[in-house]
Amino acid sequence: MVESFSLEQVDSFQRDGFLIVDEGLVSERGLELLRERYVPLFEGEYETGIRPDEVNWVAGRDPEDRTRQLCNAWKADDVIAAQVLSERTGRLAAQLASYRGVRILQDNVLWKPPGTKAIGFHQDSSYADYLVPPEMITCWISLHETQADAGPIEFVRGSHTWPKSPPERTQFHAPADWLAGPRAAAPEGVELETVPVVVKAGGGSFHHGLTWHGSAPNSSGTVARMALVSHFLPVEARFHETNVDVNYSRYRRRGDLSMDESFFPVVWTESGYRTPWLAELPDLG
Ligand SMILES: O=C(O)CCC(=O)C(=O)O
Numbered sequence: 526m527v528e529s530f531s532l533e534q535v536d537s538f539q540r541d542g543f544l545i546v547d548e549g550l551v552s553e554r555g556l557e558l559l560r561e562r563y564v565p566l567f568e569g570e571y572e573t574g575i576r577p578d579e580v581n582w583v584a585g586r587d588p589e590d591r592t593r594q595l596c597n598a599w600k601a602d603d604v605i606a607a608q609v610l611s612e613r614t615g616r617l618a619a620q621l622a623s624y625r626g627v628r629i630l631q632d633n634v635l636w637k638p639p640g641t642k643a644i645g646f647h648q649d650s651s652y653a654d655y656l657v658p659p660e661m662i663t664c665w666i667s668l669h670e671t672q673a674d675a676g677p678i679e680f681v682r683g684s685h686t687w688p689k690s691p692p693e694r695t696q697f698h699a700p701a702d703w704l705a706g707p708r709a710a711a712p713e714g715v716e717l718e719t720v721p722v723v724v725k726a727g728g729g730s731f732h733h734g735l736t737w738h739g740s741a742p743n744s745s746g747t748v749a750r751m752a753l754v755s756h757f758l759p760v761e762a763r764f765h766e767t768n769v770d771v772n773y774s775r776y777r778r779r780g781d782l783s784m785d786e787s788f789f790p791v792v793w794t795e796s797g798y799r800t801p802w803l804a805e806l807p808d809l810g
Pocket residue numbers: 633635644649663664665677678738739740752754
């Protein structure tokens with residue numbers, strides 16, 4: 526298992542805006558347990574009895590050619606929680622972002638069967654203006670071996686140095702031109718260099734909140750891909766006084782901008798503090 530990054534890996538993250546990790550972000554046992562959770566979760570069977578914060582795909586309601594997505598499925602399922610809130614993942618993210626600690630903002634459970642369409646390229650921090658500071662670092666883990674034509678996440682190298690663009694809310698799922706955003710945002714004369722994350726099961730990537738990323742259609746014909754994402758905030762992040770998010774600002778208390786650890790738990794800090802209730806989650810090894 527990957528426990529920390531070398532100086533070369535940190536340098537490469539800072540230069541490119543992402544780091545690809547070939548394997549070792551999840552144990553074999555963890556991979557098996559996690560894969561088993563996807564079918565029940567997308568059938569609306571929630572182990573804890575609690576719905577994820579966002580259910581963006583429902584069987585029978587939504588087209589089969591859309592990437593299936595849930596946000597904050599950790600609230601619905603303790604196995605998902607054990608991975609997305611794992612101390613190791615949080616520590617690795619904090620090391621790359623130079624944060625003294627991290628808390629979770631949101632997880633994404635993503636399932637992209639053959640034939641599913643693209644996810645429009647975007648910058649995660651564009652969606653964070655209801656937070657202070659409005660930034661994050663993201664860990665994307667693949668539960669299967671990935672291949673370039675099966676719609677893995679892809680990054681635009683070096684795009685974390687470009688300004689933040691406004692959020693795209695209508696063309697996120699299944700856009701015809703998934704690279705339109707970064708093409709419009711690229712500084713004059715800069716060609717887009719996209720890098721697909723081709724890794725073994727349990728491998729994945731970390732990316733900066735300003736790095737343009739998304740995924741092309743899954744045109745492999747045979748290979749499904751399941752991914753599990755943790756979006757982490759610096760531990761001291763607070764809600765913005767006036768800007769709100771339609772889903773997540775419901776957790777902002779009146780007269781208090783702090784982020785409650787029941788909803789945004791602290792996953793790792795350099796002082797050793799970790800939200801106490803996380804100790805109750807299963808150990809995935
Ligand atoms: O897996 C994908 O297709 C996109 C995931 C994503 O947008 C993210 O991890 O921030």
